[in-house]
Amino acid sequence: MVMSQQLEMAIGFVITAGVLGVVAGVVVNWLATTLPAAVRVRPAVCQGCQRPLLWWEWLGLARAAAPRRLQGCDCGTGVRQLAVEICLGLWFATLVAWRGVSWQVVVVAIFSAILVLVVVTDIEHRRILDAVTYPGAVLAVVSNTLLAPRTWWQWLAGAAVGYSIFWIAGVVGRRLFGQGALGGGDVKLAGMIGAMVGILGIWQALVFGSLAAFVYCGVALVTKRVGRGERFPFGPFMVLGTVVSLVWW
Numbered sequence: 735m736v737m738s739q740q741l742e743m744a745i746g747f748v749i750t751a752g753v754l755g756v757v758a759g760v761v762v763n764w765l766a767t768t769l770p771a772a773v774r775v776r777p778a779v780c781q782g783c784q785r786p787l788l789w790w791e792w793l794g795l796a797r798a799a800a801p802r803r804l805q806g807c808d809c810g811t812g813v814r815q816l817a818v819e820i821c822l823g824l825w826f827a828t829l830v831a832w833r834g835v836s837w838q839v840v841v842v843a844i845f846s847a848i849l850v851l852v853v854v855t856d857i858e859h860r861r862i863l864d865a866v867t868y869p870g871a872v873l874a875v876v877s878n879t880l881l882a883p884r885t886w887w888q889w890l891a892g893a894a895v896g897y898s899i900f901w902i903a904g905v906v907g908r909r910l911f912g913q914g915a916l917g918g919g920d921v922k923l924a925g926m927i928g929a930m931v932g933i934l935g936i937w938q939a940l941v942f943g944s945l946a947a948f949v950y951c952g953v954a955l956v957t958k959r960v961g962r963g964e965r966f967p968f969g970p971f972m973v974l975g976t977v978v979s980l981v982w983w
């Protein structure tokens with residue numbers, strides 16, 4: 735009796751986390767479409783034709799399920815809109831199923847949503863926005879410090895180390911390979927990541943991220959998916975390393 739009640743409650747938490755993840759996906763989709771295009775944040779628009787979305791179309795899952803004649807245009811639901819909602823929904827549910835409900839899990843979930851936003855703008859526009867990394871870094875230092883007040887310096891130190899390593903790598907890269915090896919957005923992203931995972935986690939994040947990027951570049955060069963010297967978004971790989979570091983507590 736007691737066991738089944740506990741199980742029911744646990745399942746309830748996991749489902750709630752999944753729904754919250756989908757909601758986080760709606761917010762990430764909205765910001766990913768409007769932030770790179772506008773100085774001011776405006777309502778979500780269709781990625782195909784830029785008309786404002788009807789209120790229920792903000793939820794990509796609803797838009798995909800609704801008949802076309804109810805929708806405001808014929809573009810159909812974007813793959814990204816659906817992918818972000820489904821990925822964040824599954825990820826939030828997985829976090830709660832795996833780690834239970836705690837402030838730590840809440841913080842990791844919020845960081846994950848911010849990192850997904852970085853991945854989307856980096857892939858779609860080759861841009862990592864200051865409007866994401868600056869507030870993200872501040873939020874990371876504050877929330878990590880609230881979780882463990884005596885460790886406040888670890889998050890500031892992590893931000894400083896991440897930023898410095900990428901800044902130096904960018905200067906060296908420009909000397910060796912010319913312009914655009916590592917963008918300013920990448921440097922600020924490394925700073926935000928350092929604030930999220932701290933001085934102890936930043937090494938892990940950078941090593942995993944660089945390894946993943948290295949493997950991807952090797953495969954892409956061999957299969958001729960990209961040519962030598964071509965730019966590719968480094969952000970998603972850093973984010974991958976960060977997520978590994980975040981759940982490694």
Ligand SMILES: [Zn+2]
Pocket residue numbers: 780781782783784785807808809810
């Ligand atoms: Zn449209």
